[in-house]
Amino acid sequence: MLKQLAYSTALALVLAGGAYAQDDHDHDAEDVTLYRVFVGDHAEPSVTAFDLGEPDNRWTFETTGQNKLYSVENGAAVVAVQSFDDAVNFFTSGVSLHAHGDHSDIAVTDPTAIEETLTGPRPFHLIDHDGKAVINFDRGGYVEIVDTHALSEGELVTSQLQQARAHHGYAAPIGDLWVTSVASDEPVEGDAAPARIGLQPINADGSPAGDVETCTAIHGEAFSGAYLATGCQEGVLTVTEGADGLEFEMLEYPEDLPAGQSTGTLLGSKVMQVFLGNYGGDGLVVIDPVDEPHFRYIELPFRRVDFALDPTNARFGYVLTEDGSLHQIDMLAAEVAQSASVTEPYSMDGDWNDPRPRLAMAGDEIVLSDPNAGLVRRVSTETLEEVGTVEVEGMPYNIVVVGGSGVDHEAGSDDHDHAEEGHDHDHEDDHDTDEDHDHE
Amino acid sequence: MIRSLITALFCSVISFNAAHAQDEKLRVVASFSIIGDFATQVGGDRIDLRILVGPNSDAHVYEPRPANAMALAEADVVLTNGLQFEGFMDRLIAASATEADVVALTENVAAREEPGGGHYHFIDGEAIFHAGGLDPHTWQSVVNAKIYVENIRDAFCEADAINCAAYEANAEAYLAELDALDAEIRASVGGLPEDRRVGVVAHNAFGYYEAEYGLRFLSPQGVSTESEASAADVAGLIEQMREADAGAIFAENISDTRLLEQIASEAGLEISGVLYSDALSEPDGPAPTYIAMMRHNTRTITSALAGDQ
Ligand SMILES: [Zn+2]
Ligand SMILES: [Zn+2]
Numbered sequence: 001m002l003k004q005l006a007y008s009t010a011l012a013l014v015l016a017g018g019a020y021a022q023d024d025h026d027h028d029a030e031d032v033t034l035y036r037v038f039v040g041d042h043a044e045p046s047v048t049a050f051d052l053g054e055p056d057n058r059w060t061f062e063t064t065g066q067n068k069l070y071s072v073e074n075g076a077a078v079v080a081v082q083s084f085d086d087a088v089n090f091f092t093s094g095v096s097l098h099a100h101g102d103h104s105d106i107a108v109t110d111p112t113a114i115e116e117t118l119t120g121p122r123p124f125h126l127i128d129h130d131g132k133a134v135i136n137f138d139r140g141g142y143v144e145i146v147d148t149h150a151l152s153e154g155e156l157v158t159s160q161l162q163q164a165r166a167h168h169g170y171a172a173p174i175g176d177l178w179v180t181s182v183a184s185d186e187p188v189e190g191d192a193a194p195a196r197i198g199l200q201p202i203n204a205d206g207s208p209a210g211d212v213e214t215c216t217a218i219h220g221e222a223f224s225g226a227y228l229a230t231g232c233q234e235g236v237l238t239v240t241e242g243a244d245g246l247e248f249e250m251l252e253y254p255e256d257l258p259a260g261q262s263t264g265t266l267l268g269s270k271v272m273q274v275f276l277g278n279y280g281g282d283g284l285v286v287i288d289p290v291d292e293p294h295f296r297y298i299e300l301p302f303r304r305v306d307f308a309l310d311p312t313n314a315r316f317g318y319v320l321t322e323d324g325s326l327h328q329i330d331m332l333a334a335e336v337a338q339s340a341s342v343t344e345p346y347s348m349d350g351d352w353n354d355p356r357p358r359l360a361m362a363g364d365e366i367v368l369s370d371p372n373a374g375l376v377r378r379v380s381t382e383t384l385e386e387v388g389t390v391e392v393e394g395m396p397y398n399i400v401v402v403g404g405s406g407v408d409h410e411a412g413s414d415d416h417d418h419a420e421e422g423h424d425h426d427h428e429d430d431h432d433t434d435e436d437h438d439h440e
Numbered sequence: 441m442i443r444s445l446i447t448a449l450f451c452s453v454i455s456f457n458a459a460h461a462q463d464e465k466l467r468v469v470a471s472f473s474i475i476g477d478f479a480t481q482v483g484g485d486r487i488d489l490r491i492l493v494g495p496n497s498d499a500h501v502y503e504p505r506p507a508n509a510m511a512l513a514e515a516d517v518v519l520t521n522g523l524q525f526e527g528f529m530d531r532l533i534a535a536s537a538t539e540a541d542v543v544a545l546t547e548n549v550a551a552r553e554e555p556g557g558g559h560y561h562f563i564d565g566e567a568i569f570h571a572g573g574l575d576p577h578t579w580q581s582v583v584n585a586k587i588y589v590e591n592i593r594d595a596f597c598e599a600d601a602i603n604c605a606a607y608e609a610n611a612e613a614y615l616a617e618l619d620a621l622d623a624e625i626r627a628s629v630g631g632l633p634e635d636r637r638v639g640v641v642a643h644n645a646f647g648y649y650e651a652e653y654g655l656r657f658l659s660p661q662g663v664s665t666e667s668e669a670s671a672a673d674v675a676g677l678i679e680q681m682r683e684a685d686a687g688a689i690f691a692e693n694i695s696d697t698r699l700l701e702q703i704a705s706e707a708g709l710e711i712s713g714v715l716y717s718d719a720l721s722e723p724d725g726p727a728p729t730y731i732a733m734m735r736h737n738t739r740t741i742t743s744a745l746a747g748d749q
Contacts, residue, residue, distance in 0.1 A: 100573075225503030271531040273503040291507050314535035315509070332510055332536070 032106050032408040035362035035401050036095050038078050040067030042355040042371050042395035047080055047091070049111050052362055052378070052401070055390040061113045063089045066353075068398050072128045074098075075402030076152035078111075079133055081123050088118040088135060088144075092154050093402040106406025116156040118144055125170040129223050134161075134171055138193070141166035143180070162206040167194050170221050171202075172228055175241035177209055178202045179228065181218045199230060199237060201246045213237060213248045222266040225273030227289045231263035236277065238289045251287065251294040258283065258297075267307065271314030274331060278304060281348065284319065286334045296334035300327065303348040308359040308366070310381060318366050318381075320357055322348045326366065326384055340384035342377060343370050360401040371395040466600040467540075469515040471526045472499045473720040474579055475545055475588060477730045479519055481614040482592045486603050490515075493526070495722045498694040500665045504528045512536035517599045519592060522546040525576030527666070543595045545588040549578045552647060554663045575663045577645045577718065581652035582622035582734060586615055621731055628742045629653040636745045640681060640689040640707075642700055645717035655741065658686060660703065665695060674703060681707050688712040688744035693727070694719050712744035 035052040045065050051057040065085025071078050076096045080089040094111040097104050121139035128134075133146040143161045150157040161171055161178065169181030179201055183194040196218045201210035215232035222229055228239040235252035253262070261280030266287075268275050275287040284298040284307070302321035309331075310316045316337070317329040324343040327336045346356040355371035365387065366379040376396055378388040465488040470476035476491035483489065490511045493499040499521075512518060513536040520529050522544030533542060551574035578584040593611035597604035629637075637654065643661035650656055660669035660677045669677075680686075681703075689704045691697045691714045704711050715737045716727040727733035 271504070271528070271535055272506055272509055274506045286506075288506050290505055312534075314531060315537060332506055332513065 029407050029409045031405065032108070033363065033403075033405040034095055034106065034108055035365075035367075035403040036093055036111065037360070037362070037367060037376060037390070038069050038071075038091070038093070038111075038400050038402070039369055039376060039392055039396040040069050040080065040398040041393075042066065042397035044394050045082070045085070046394070047078075047089075048392055048396070049091075049093075050390060050392075052365075052367065052390075052403075059111055061089070061091065061111075063087065064117075066397070068126075069400040070126045070128060070133065071400045071402045072133045072146075073131070073148035073152040075404070077114075077148060078400060078402065079126060079135075079146070079151075081126055081135060083122055083124050083138075086119055086121055086123065088120075088123050090114040090117070090146075090151055090156060092152060095403040096152060097404050097406050104404070104406035106404070106408050108408065112154065114151070114154055114156055118146075118156075118158065120144065121166075124168060125221070127170055127172050127221055127223075130173050132173055134173070136168070136170045137166075138168045139166050143171040161202075161204070165194060167196055169196060169218065172221060172223070174228060174239060174246060176204075177241075177246055178204060179239055179246065181215075181230075182212050199239070199248070210245065213250075215250075217262070217264075219264040220266045220277065222268035222275055224268030224270070224275055224289075227268075227273060227275075229266050229268065229275045229277075229287060229289060231266060231277060233262050236263055236266070236275075236287055236294075249289075251289070253279075254293065254295055256297070257285070257295060263287075265307075267309045267317070269309055269314050269331070270311050272331070276307065276309055276317045276329065276331065278307075282321075284317075284329065286329075286331055298329060298334055298336065300336075301325070301339075305346055305348065305356050306359045306368075308361055310361050312361070312363055313381065316381065318359055318361075320359055320368065322346055322356075326368075326379060328381070328384060338384055340379075342368065342379055342384070342386065344372065346372075355395050355397055358397060358399045360399045362401040363404070367399065367401055369396040369399045371397050466596060466603070467514055467516045468596075469511050469518045469540070471518075471520045471529060472718070473497075474718075474730055474733070475519050475521060475592075477720060478545075478585070478588050478592055478614075481730075482589060482607055482611050483596060484606070484610055486600070486606060487596070493719065495720050495725070495728075496693050497719055498665055499526050499718055502526070502528055504532045508532060509536040512538045512540065515540040517595050518542045519595065520544050521576055521579070523551055523574045523576035523578070527664075541595060541599055543591060545591045546576070546578050546584075547591060549584045549587050551575060551578060552651065555644065555647070556662065573663070575644070575647045577663065578648055579730070580646055580717075581648035582618050582625065583652060584648060585730065586618050589615055589618065617731060621734055625653055625734060625738045628738050629655060632742055632745055635685070636687050636747070638681075638684040638686045639712075639741060639745060640677070640686050640700075640703065640709075641715060641717065642692045642695050643717070645692070646715075649737075655745075656684065658684065660699060669699060674699070674706075677703060678706055687747065688741070690715045690740065690744070692717045693721060713740040715740060 038049045040047050045063045047061045049059045064087040065082035067080035078091040078093050092112050094109045096107050120137045123135050124138045125136045133148050135144045141163050145159045147157040163180050165183045167183035171180040179199050182198050182200045184197045188194050198212040198215045200212045203209050215237045217233045220231035226240045230237050235250045238249045240247050263277040266275050266277045277285045279285045281303040282300045286296045302323045305320045307319035319327050324345045325339050326342045327339045330337040357368045357370050360367045364381050368377050376390040380387050468479050468487045468489045470479045470491050472493040473495050492508045493502045518540045523546050554573045554575050593607050596607040638656045640658045643665050644659045644663045646657045658680050660673045689709045691711050693716045716733045721727040726736045
């Protein structure tokens, strides 16, 4: 089939070339794989970007505070949320990938800082879904909705959605509706945060579109397939778009899970309809929103520092524990498949925001920041062995990776020798490889 | 084939109790219901079949589950359509790490280009065409369906040589039924007047049926259901319907009818029944097998276009 596709593609190109281009040998295309890493420093208000394969291609951007980084719009843009300094900065990543059925196009330029920023009281969670990056302002009582396509073109286009009461929460679009986390209306002392009690469907203008679904201490949210999942004290609440509005289902924690724990951080696979969540500090749960058992528990040897799902090979997730070991999680077997030591220990005692490593995925590598060593480490997903390090000034902390593989129409356009070859490739690994890009 | 022969020999000589090739069924995964039916016709009770995208479900936008990846992991043979029909499949196969033979059944089918597919790149002021995909709905021509069946027969024989004769016999009998079906459809459509051969469907799934049997279908959506039709698509379609004097509008089992109802009312037509495009019906429905599906579709199309409903 691939041969046939390549043939028909080449044929169409030759035919089109005659009609639209003077000389189709001018238009060479190359298969390109490029991963670009963005790292936020722990102490300094700065973001460093570099190309993983060529770390001398390096850029530094100043911001206002410590940056938590998110990649949006299939990695075309990066958002830097500065919770402690009430600011949000935006970057074009310089790497855009566009899927066209059997292949992706990749275009690579320098990353740029978008001049416009957002300010507001305590921006925190960001959820990227359906072309919108939705940033909760925990002390503002609203979310800012950022158009990620415009962002990828360097423009900041936003709108706001009001919540009933300011709280540490989130809002997310589902079909034509939205859901927002909801805080209790009980009074609180001083500037203490109100208790969080549930999730409510709302319209795009903020008016209620249904009752509050109970989800005590709601925290953590992710999309996978047709589902949004969110963590609660009593279980994991799922939401899908049904024929008549949104459908909610509380998946209660089963009895065989350790008592007194819950899920507060969730990752959603872009390949299979499945979630990976924490369960307490030293457990993980593989959550299947449709088939039973909904929860499969994985006990970790130490407390979790950070975890990530592999968008290239969806069978696996990776978790770093405080002893400095990286564990490969088999999402189908719900077990640790292999482990290896990758950093010095980083105790989970102390503040959640103390400098500790963070993980991101780059094709067949795990890329992790090692703040104390001043390094970004590259680890093979196959062997869990280190395949390289990149020195980064200061204390590299929060990290995202953008990029992937595609066809670059600009590459080698002066090279007359490989015109046919350029179109003869087969596109096997051309899918979205960006972990933060939500399924649409 | 050599590998499975050796495995079979090894099992029968070394460990009679392990009962591999003879007693254990060939574990087959079919990506969607229509090729699931083909697999049943060829494999009969010699295979243990799992179908990923079931009756009335849309493979274009299917959200695969972990259980699907596990089914792939345990399979001996995986049957897919290919031509990007199952957008989820390649990555799911990678996730499953299956060692099964993965067979794209459209491998030697002559596929047509997706109408209006492809895109241009403007580089240094020149337009470079990047070809679009191929239309994956090849099963809508019975001539192509026969190629699917032959490919399944060959895949089963390769994976399970001991039962090859049975697969060959089943395939031969079924291919004869398909020949009869093909002749039947040609006769039915051939009976329609030339000026009553244009219909409307939701997504462009009937290109091979059109080309094979001499009809024309208009649709607001392209060959995938992934992207929604725009207002401009709908307006353009209604204009096209007037120009072509489209005689009937059909719902599809895999998609909801809201858009088509809107088009029907704007064009002053009623929806003339449901076509089974990308999935079979439930067992008690009108299209539980491929042959029943093609008969049902042909009957629905011809009676609506002939105007004798
Ligand atoms: Zn939080
Ligand atoms: Zn289709």
